[in-house]
Amino acid sequence: xxxDKLLEIKNLTVHYESFDATVHAVENLNLSLRxxxxxxxxxxxxxxxxxxxxxxxxxxxxxxxxxxxxxILFDGQDLLKLSVKEMRKIRGKQISMxxxxxxxxxxxxxxxxxxxxxxxRLHEKCSKKDAHKKACDMLELVGIRPERGSDYPHQFxxxxxxxxxxxxxxxxxxxxxxxDEPTTALDVTIQAQVLELMKRxxxxxxxxxxxxxxxxxxxxxxxxxxxxxxAGEVVEYGTREHIFNHTGHPYTRGLFACIPDIFTDQNxxxxxxxxxxxxxxxxxxxxxxPRCPHATERCAKEHPENIELAPGHFVACHLANKGGNENA
Amino acid sequence: MLKYIVRRLLMLIPxxxxxxxxxxxxxxxxxxxxxxxxxxxxxxxxxxxxxxxxLGLNGGYFQRFYNYITRLLRGDMGICxxxxxxxxxxxxxxxxxxxxxxTFAVVFAVILGLSFGVISAxxxxxxxxxxxxxxxxxxxxxxxxxxxxxxxxxxxxQLNWLPASGFDSFACVILPGVSLGLNSAAxxxxxxxxxxLEVIRQDYISTxxxxxxxxxxxxxxxxxxxxLIPVITTVGMQFGLLLGGAVLIESIFSIPGVGKMMxxxxxxxxxxxxxxxxxxxxxxxxxxxxxxxxxxxxxxxRIRSQYK
Ligand SMILES: Nc1ncnc2c1ncn2[C@@H]1O[C@H](COP(=O)(O)OP(=O)(O)OP(=O)(O)O)[C@@H](O)[C@H]1O
Ligand code: SF4
Ligand SMILES: [Mg+2]
Numbered sequence: 110x111x112x113d114k115l116l117e118i119k120n121l122t123v124h125y126e127s128f129d130a131t132v133h134a135v136e137n138l139n140l141s142l143r144x145x146x147x148x149x150x151x152x153x154x155x156x157x158x159x160x161x162x163x164x165x166x167x168x169x170x171x172x173x174x175x176x177x178x179x180x181i182l183f184d185g186q187d188l189l190k191l192s193v194k195e196m197r198k199i200r201g202k203q204i205s206m207x208x209x210x211x212x213x214x215x216x217x218x219x220x221x222x223x224x225x226x227x228x229x230r231l232h233e234k235c236s237k238k239d240a241h242k243k244a245c246d247m248l249e250l251v252g253i254r255p256e257r258g259s260d261y262p263h264q265f266x267x268x269x270x271x272x273x274x275x276x277x278x279x280x281x282x283x284x285x286x287x288x289d290e291p292t293t294a295l296d297v298t299i300q301a302q303v304l305e306l307m308k309r310x311x312x313x314x315x316x317x318x319x320x321x322x323x324x325x326x327x328x329x330x331x332x333x334x335x336x337x338x339x340a341g342e343v344v345e346y347g348t349r350e351h352i353f354n355h356t357g358h359p360y361t362r363g364l365f366a367c368i369p370d371i372f373t374d375q376n377x378x379x380x381x382x383x384x385x386x387x388x389x390x391x392x393x394x395x396x397x398x399p400r401c402p403h404a405t406e407r408c409a410k411e412h413p414e415n416i417e418l419a420p421g422h423f424v425a426c427h428l429a430n431k432g433g434n435e436n437a
Numbered sequence: 438m439l440k441y442i443v444r445r446l447l448m449l450i451p452x453x454x455x456x457x458x459x460x461x462x463x464x465x466x467x468x469x470x471x472x473x474x475x476x477x478x479x480x481x482x483x484x485x486x487x488x489x490x491x492l493g494l495n496g497g498y499f500q501r502f503y504n505y506i507t508r509l510l511r512g513d514m515g516i517c518x519x520x521x522x523x524x525x526x527x528x529x530x531x532x533x534x535x536x537x538x539x540t541f542a543v544v545f546a547v548i549l550g551l552s553f554g555v556i557s558a559x560x561x562x563x564x565x566x567x568x569x570x571x572x573x574x575x576x577x578x579x580x581x582x583x584x585x586x587x588x589x590x591x592x593x594x595q596l597n598w599l600p601a602s603g604f605d606s607f608a609c610v611i612l613p614g615v616s617l618g619l620n621s622a623a624x625x626x627x628x629x630x631x632x633x634l635e636v637i638r639q640d641y642i643s644t645x646x647x648x649x650x651x652x653x654x655x656x657x658x659x660x661x662x663x664x665l666i667p668v669i670t671t672v673g674m675q676f677g678l679l680l681g682g683a684v685l686i687e688s689i690f691s692i693p694g695v696g697k698m699m700x701x702x703x704x705x706x707x708x709x710x711x712x713x714x715x716x717x718x719x720x721x722x723x724x725x726x727x728x729x730x731x732x733x734x735x736x737x738x739r740i741r742s743q744y745k
Contacts, residue, residue: 168646170638172562193652201649208647213640218662218737228648261738277648 114182115285115317116142116165121179123160126172130389134160136341138179139415142334144284147311147318149328149349151364152338155385158321159209161338162287166206167196183285202232205278206287209321210294211271215262221273222248222258225280232281247276251306268299272306279310286311286318293323304330325364329353337361340386340396347422357424359401395427403428438734441744445727449720456719457509457712461502464708470494471518471706492518505712514716515709519702524713527698532717534604535683535694541614542679546621547672553622554629554668559656561634569626576623582685585616589689602691613690617682621675628671632664639663666737673729677722 118140125132135157142148150158163169165181167188181188183204188196208214216224225244229235235243245255251272262270271291278286291307292300308331311318320332328335328349335352337345337360345358356362363381383400386392392399398408407427415423471492472485489495493504508515514524553573557566592612593601599612636642637660645659646652684696691697695714702710734741 163643166647168643197649197651199649200647206644206647208640208644210640214644216641216645216659216663217739219659220738224644227645227650231649261742263739264742274644277644 113143114141115144115146115184116140116319117180117182118161118165119180119182121161121164121181122177123157123164123169124175124177126175132173132388133341133391134174134388135164136391138338138341138343140336140343140346142285142317142319145315145317146333147320147331148334148336149332150319150321150336150338151323151325151328153323153385155340155388156338157341157388158338159289162206162289162319162321165287166200166204168200168206198232201228201283202281203283204285204287205281205283207271207274207278207289207291209289211267211274211291212294214274215270217262220259220261221265225258225273225277228277228280244276244280247280248273250279250310251276266299267295268303271295271299271303275303275307275310279314279316282314284317286316287321288318289321290323291320292327307331337364340388340391342396342425343423344397344425345423347419351419351422355418355422357418357422357429358426359403359428360397363400395425438731438741438744442727442731445730449723452723453716453719456715457506458502460712460715461505462498464706464711465498465501467706469706471708474705475518514713517702517710518707519705519710524709527710528695528713528717531693531695531698534692535680535687535696536721537604537610538614538617538687538692538694539676539679539683541610542618542621542683543672543676544618545614546618546625546675546679549618549622550625551629551668554626555633555656555661555664557626557630558633558637558664566630570630573623573626576619577627579620581617581620581682582689584619585613585686585689588612588616604690604692604694609690609692613686613692617679617686620682621672621679624675625668625671629664629668632667633660636660636664662736666733669729669732669736673726676725676729680718680722 118138121135121138122133123135125134138157138161140148140150140161150161152158160169160174163174164176165183165188169176176189179189183199188199191199215221219227222241222244225247226237226240229240229243230237233240241258245258248258249255253269253272253276257265262273265273271294275291288307292303295303304327310316311331320327322328332349335345335347335349336343337352337358339360345352345356345361347357352361356365360381366381381400386396386399392409393412394410395401395404395408395413398404401408405427411427413425413427413429415425416429418424418429471494472480472488476485476488493501496504505515512525514528516522517524517527520527553569557569560566589601589612592599600606600609601612603609642655642659645655650659680696683694684700686692687694687696688700695718699711699714701707702714734744
């Protein structure tokens with residue numbers, strides 16, 4: 110076991126099975142993350158980002174979701190082999206998660222302080238009163254007046270709700286935080302505030318983090334590593350610098366083309382045409398080939414292996430090792 | 438909240454006036470004469486006329502309605518033709534029995550409906566879920582009086598476990614209460630299931646799980662309380678149907694409740710009793726719905742803040 114790795118996902122495959130179709134949400138996915146680092150998980154809608162991180166928490170809806178194969182090592186321990194009870198001790202305490210939409214991730218019939226206190230009471234031996242006190246302290250930490258703890262979620266704005274969710278996620282000082290598009294549902298100025306808050310708390314508590322986002326600006330801002338997901342697979346993985354400066358995969362370059370090029374010095378941008386493939390009927394070979402401007406015959410037949418462009422920078426593309434695609 | 442309750446209570450006045458008007462009109466236009474059943478067929482026309490005069494059956498529609506309302510406002514609901522007792526006294530004798538029956542039925546329906554609805558939802562598409570949903574489909578479509586007759590045949594006639602009539606011990610409440618509540622139990626189970634399924638998919642349920650909360654607590658503390666909101670509406674509506682069903686069930690099981698009293702009174706054209714009975718049932722229905730709305734506010738803070 111690699112000692113300094115906090116999280117290691119190996120060959121994870123997750124399907125959603127219904128009567129007539131199987132959604133291949135995640136296929137053979139590999140990822141790893143060291144203590145205190147931040148990994149950006151980027152990809153279009155439906156790429157399987159949420160599915161991946163929910164597998165780590167083991168909170169996928171079952172049925173229909175099935176973890177078909179793989180290992181999820183957290184501190185060298187396979188989370189998928191833990192009993193329900195052992196897993197419950199990890200959730201909220203060691204690993205916390207911030208969900209995609211703050212509007213719906215708080216229980217409408219409980220006060221916010223109650224909801225924060227709940228996680229504290231679950232993992233720390235303390236009285237109801239102490240938990241409540243600590244919940245109010247957490248609110249203060251994220252910039253909400255502690256008196257508002259007795260209010261209900263509907264009395265808060267979206268940005269404040271997301272702060273509450275962050276307070277809840279950090280209440281037990283987890284070593285690993287999963288943030289699933291924590292700012293997508295918020296408007297731009299609030300987004301910046303929430304991100305700033307997350308950055309500050311992350312630095313303060315040395316929390317490792319997976320940040321799911323569509324926004325490459327956020328990646329540039331806070332991530333050490335980046336994994337690009339396409340149709341259930343990681344197609345490119347590496348340090349932020351590598352991904353931004355030596356983009357290896359045609360899909361990643363397409364993503365950069367969608368934003369004004371302040372982050373890249375590429376002069377030839379290739380916006381991605383077409384739609385994400387139907388996850389019940391994924392294309393043969395490279396899953397990106399129907400949309401890839403460089404696709405060859407081989408791409409339609411043969412699934413590309415991971416190629417290490419530079420140490421720690423992996424690309425799953427047939428053209429990657431030729432070096433020709435970087436300035437194609 | 439208090440202001441809201443007072444406002445709702447004031448709104449009772451026009452509602453009850455409407456009920457009185459409708460029932461009075463219905464009784465006025467129904468053919469038949471109370472004198473027939475009081476004096477029999479052989480009475481002389483003079484005696485009949487005298488009795489009609491005495492009962493105040495002689496004026497026109499508006500005259501009689503005016504008389505009725507003015508007496509009602511003084512708290513006088515009239516005299517029961519059959520027993521010569523005050524209508525209020527008769528209601529005081531019978532109403533507690535109806536309350537007992539209805540309460541048993543509601544409690545039975547809520548307990549049964551909620552538990553099976555929740556189980557069905559968390560084990561969606563399992564054998565148990567299919568079973569509960571099939572049985573509840575039958576339950577919803579089965580009229581309570583028919584169900585009452587079947588249960589009576591089985592438990593009173595065949596097995597001889599429970600009394601078929603009377604209302605003097607707890608055992609007497611079980612069978613009519615169950616017959617009356619089954620319908621509602623089925624509706625509540627179906628409503629609870631669909632509402633739970635809706636709630637379980639919500640993000641805040643995942644949030645609760647992500648905190649490390651146990652599945653049992655996630656269901657009881659987080660899901661059920663949210664799922665209850667539409668279920669409470671169903672219970673409120675069921676209560677109205679249940680009072681209607683009580684009229685039949687009381688007749689079948691010979692329970693001396695308001696329902697049976699009213700059925701007997703309708704047969705005998707015992708107008709004051711019919712009017713008094715309808716009035717008290719309408720009042721009960723309105724009050725229960727007020728309680729339901731207050732419960733709403735108790736369960737859902739979003740509604741609570743609207744009431745202020
Ligand atoms: N409960 C479910 N039942 C069936 N299919 C599902 C379910 N949840 C997700 N999927 C499918 O799995 C695939 C991956 O979904 P996932 O939610 O992981 O995507 P995502 O990358 O998080 O997208 P987004 O950016 O929109 O959040 C999608 O094709 C989606 O339709
Ligand atoms: S393998 Fe082929 S189709 Fe896939 S990304 Fe590379 S060039 Fe494009
Ligand atoms: Mg998602």
